[in-house]
Amino acid sequence: MDNHGISSEWLGTYIEGFRGKDGTLHPLLEVKRVHSMKVRDNCALIADGLGWTGSRRDLALTAAVLHDAGRFLQFADYGTFFDGASVDHGDLGRRVLEEAFPWERLEGEGVKETILEAVRLHNKKALPAGVPPHQRPVAEIVRDSDKIDVFRLVRRHVEENRVNDLLPRLDVNGGYSGELIRELEEDGQGSYRNVRSLADFLLVQLSWAFDLNFAPSFRILDGDGTFAWIAGRLPSHTAVDPFVDSVFRHVEAMA
Numbered sequence: 460m461d462n463h464g465i466s467s468e469w470l471g472t473y474i475e476g477f478r479g480k481d482g483t484l485h486p487l488l489e490v491k492r493v494h495s496m497k498v499r500d501n502c503a504l505i506a507d508g509l510g511w512t513g514s515r516r517d518l519a520l521t522a523a524v525l526h527d528a529g530r531f532l533q534f535a536d537y538g539t540f541f542d543g544a545s546v547d548h549g550d551l552g553r554r555v556l557e558e559a560f561p562w563e564r565l566e567g568e569g570v571k572e573t574i575l576e577a578v579r580l581h582n583k584k585a586l587p588a589g590v591p592p593h594q595r596p597v598a599e600i601v602r603d604s605d606k607i608d609v610f611r612l613v614r615r616h617v618e619e620n621r622v623n624d625l626l627p628r629l630d631v632n633g634g635y636s637g638e639l640i641r642e643l644e645e646d647g648q649g650s651y652r653n654v655r656s657l658a659d660f661l662l663v664q665l666s667w668a669f670d671l672n673f674a675p676s677f678r679i680l681d682g683d684g685t686f687a688w689i690a691g692r693l694p695s696h697t698a699v700d701p702f703v704d705s706v707f708r709h710v711e712a713m714a
Contacts, residue, residue, distance in 0.1 A: 463517055508678070514566075522601050528578060529553070541628060574597075603672050635658050635696060
């Protein structure tokens with residue numbers, strides 16, 4: 460069995476430990492279980508588009524399937540996936556894997572630290588400059604793969620009028636928060652800490668276009684109509700409208 464097969468098997472067993480006394484898994488944990496598999500599948504599509512093969516592809520898929528390992532303990536301990544009210548789930552995921560994952564079963568030099576760093580960094584606003592060159596592509600592909608599924612997951616919940624099932628703290632009908640607009644104007648990218656409404660959340664998602672790393676990622680999302688769908692749901696605003704235009708120019712250049 461290859462490394463990502465071993466990791467998928469381990470994750471399934473690990474998640475079983477979070478079932479309730481009645482044997483059921485909380486619906487939000489089931490969402491994260493399915494999400495982990497979809498992120499792995501997204502990673503495979505991107506890797507294939509880049510021509511990655513063999514151990515390089517396997518390493519990327521391994522990191523992808525394990526990227527949200529911290530979510531399950533986070534929810535068990537805090538009852539929320541909101542990092543701001545609990546713990547950074549990337550940092551927690553690294554700790555969970557350090558303590559619980561059977562690293563001796565994986566093959567390849569340096570795979571442990573590359574996977575752990577990809578997990579730790581997958582949810583950060585940006586990758587730090589000091590990520591070693593041999594680790595950076597894996598961290599980048601995991602971040603892209605994660606974003607693709609989050610885009611799809613949020614869109615599905617919005618279209619089914621059940622976004623609060625996924626994001627219970629969100630004001631569905633509210634406008635933009637002033638803090639987010641200021642952050643967008645200053646940094647060119649938004650962060651979750653300033654999200655109050657669905658409009659805020661979608662604006663942050665749109666800003667992710669500037670943090671995608673690989674052409675296949677742009678092609679997948681553009682093919683889904685993701686960027687156009689988000690733009691069509693954003694209220695007009697003097698600071699937001701030029702930003703939306705800049706996103707579409709960037710996507711066209713990168714896809």
